[in-house]
Amino acid sequence: MKKITVGIIFGGASSEHDVSTVSAKSVIEKIDKEKYNLVLIGITKQGEWFVYDGPSDMLPEDKWLGGSIRKGVISPDSLVKGIVTENGETIHLDVVLPVLHGKNGEDGTLQGLLQLAGIPFVGCNSTSSGVCMDKHFTNAVADSCFISQAKWCSFNSYEFSQNKEECLKAAEEKLGYPIFVKPANAGSSVGITKAHNISELEQGMIIAFKEDKKAVLEENIDGLEIECAVMGNENPICAEVGQIKPCNEFYDYEAKYINPDSELIIPANISEEKRKEVKELAVKVYKNLGCEGLSRVDFFVRKSDGKVLFNEINTLPGFTPISMYAKLFEAVGVSYTEVIDRLIGYAISRGDNY
Ligand SMILES: Nc1ncnc2c1ncn2[C@@H]1O[C@H](COP(=O)(O)OP(=O)(O)O)[C@@H](O)[C@H]1O
Numbered sequence: 001m002k003k004i005t006v007g008i009i010f011g012g013a014s015s016e017h018d019v020s021t022v023s024a025k026s027v028i029e030k031i032d033k034e035k036y037n038l039v040l041i042g043i044t045k046q047g048e049w050f051v052y053d054g055p056s057d058m059l060p061e062d063k064w065l066g067g068s069i070r071k072g073v074i075s076p077d078s079l080v081k082g083i084v085t086e087n088g089e090t091i092h093l094d095v096v097l098p099v100l101h102g103k104n105g106e107d108g109t110l111q112g113l114l115q116l117a118g119i120p121f122v123g124c125n126s127t128s129s130g131v132c133m134d135k136h137f138t139n140a141v142a143d144s145c146f147i148s149q150a151k152w153c154s155f156n157s158y159e160f161s162q163n164k165e166e167c168l169k170a171a172e173e174k175l176g177y178p179i180f181v182k183p184a185n186a187g188s189s190v191g192i193t194k195a196h197n198i199s200e201l202e203q204g205m206i207i208a209f210k211e212d213k214k215a216v217l218e219e220n221i222d223g224l225e226i227e228c229a230v231m232g233n234e235n236p237i238c239a240e241v242g243q244i245k246p247c248n249e250f251y252d253y254e255a256k257y258i259n260p261d262s263e264l265i266i267p268a269n270i271s272e273e274k275r276k277e278v279k280e281l282a283v284k285v286y287k288n289l290g291c292e293g294l295s296r297v298d299f300f301v302r303k304s305d306g307k308v309l310f311n312e313i314n315t316l317p318g319f320t321p322i323s324m325y326a327k328l329f330e331a332v333g334v335s336y337t338e339v340i341d342r343l344i345g346y347a348i349s350r351g352d353n354y
């Protein structure tokens with residue numbers, strides 16, 4: 001059987017660059033080398049593209065930049081279907097696996113390039129990726145599809161600067177304290193704060209606007225944090241349901257990546273019946289947001305009444321060996337290697353029918 005050439009894109013001009021290099025290292029280590037040829041494409045934090053020919057353990061901490069690299073980009077020209085390097089050489093790609101998180105990777109921009117290039121790729125198309133990345137648009141679509149979630153509102157930095165008092169008052173009245181303040185487009189909890197009073201709310205808006213020109217404010221949900229791994233195109237499936245127990249007041253950046261005391265519990269500590277309800281809802285969210293390939297769909301199960309409330313969706317979730325997505329499939333007997341294989345299969349079967 002002829003091997004399939006997979007372009008693995010890692011790094012990226014995003015605040016989640018470092019998570020991406022760790023994710024990509026394990027994807028490269030675990031992918032079936034009998035079946036796939038790999039072409040590694042690294043994007044620096046500044047947005048420079050290189051083809052990298054060295055070992056995967058050089059990826060974390062950007063050691064690959066000191067290794068065997070040459071300039072190369074994916075051409076938007078759909079007759080090329082691959083990479084053009086600095087000396088004009090072309091490298092054909094059968095399929096692309098973007099192992100990028102956050103801005104410029106998970107937000108539809110890279111997906112748009114791959115659609116222009118006519119190269120099949122793993123994951124949601126550009127529209128779906130963009131909507132899922134932007135928490136304002138995600139929440140608006142969820143409301144329109146009658147998916148239960150926290151009460152919310154959204155302001156952009158211009159309207160906030162023009163009508164600060166009115167915006168703060170409207171948010172207080174609609175949501176009540178504590179209020180979660182989030183950049184609409186970010187990830188890994190970067191720029192998210194929990195405001196307990198008006199001065200923290202105002203401060204939180206300033207912090208959120210450092211990451212994005214739009215902020216989303218949400219009512220605080222006192223609940224269990226639940227995560228679902230969904231995969232597929234027309235008939236997506238949901239693997240096991242997991243639970244996060246953050247070691248901090250909420251699942252902030254330090255609780256996610258620095259402090260080892262946050263716990264992942266698989267399966268989630270909720271009844272069998274509730275797990276079934278969450279899985280069905282995860283598939284509903286996935287379909288309504290136009291997802292294909294994969295996504296991790298996150299919920300809260302409210303402590304007071306057990307209601308399941310949608311929180312957010314990640315179209316390119318973390319892929320480190322300890323990441324929830326792979327673990328949730330492992331829990332239903334699908335290995336990490338098999339997950340990657342299936343994802344590439346979904347990309348190829350979709351082809352250029354985005
Ligand atoms: N409405 C909310 N109520 C309670 N906790 C929240 C709420 N929104 C976010 N959080 C907390 O903040 C964390 C990060 O928020 P999230 O919306 O998932 O952003 P990110 O895309 O950065 O992961 C969540 O995992 C949760 O711990």
Ligand SMILES: [Mg+2]
Pocket residue numbers: 298312
């Ligand atoms: Mg999250």
